[in-house]
Amino acid sequence: MNITHIEHIGIAVSDLTEAIAYYEGVLGLKCYNIEEVADQKVKTAFFMVGQTKIELLESTDPEGPIGTFIEKKGPGIHHMAFAVKGIEGALAEAADKGVRLIDKTPRKGAEGLHIAFLHPKSTMSVLTELCEDKSK
């Protein structure tokens, strides 16, 4: 597949306000967007670091994917997202090579990206997201 860079790193946090205060106050980064993604049951906050983003994820529902992650493992790094060219082709190639797909076809993520997740059982235990900005 054609990966161009790390698009973002997703970090599960229990309190978005407290986490933003750390990223801004200590690391000196600037939160440029806060967005609720209803079908993922999360509220997200974004920071730019070079061409890579940090995506903070606060659960809006204890039954949602971030809610259950924090319940099981506590807050921390949740997933890594690669920017790819041709996400459909990348998914087909991964499936071809025996990777278990969480999303067989891309869906809409935050910031209008087309996203799809690969199962951590197939990715050295790192939940991996592929994403493509089709507006570029």
Ligand code: ZN
């Ligand atoms: Zn993500």
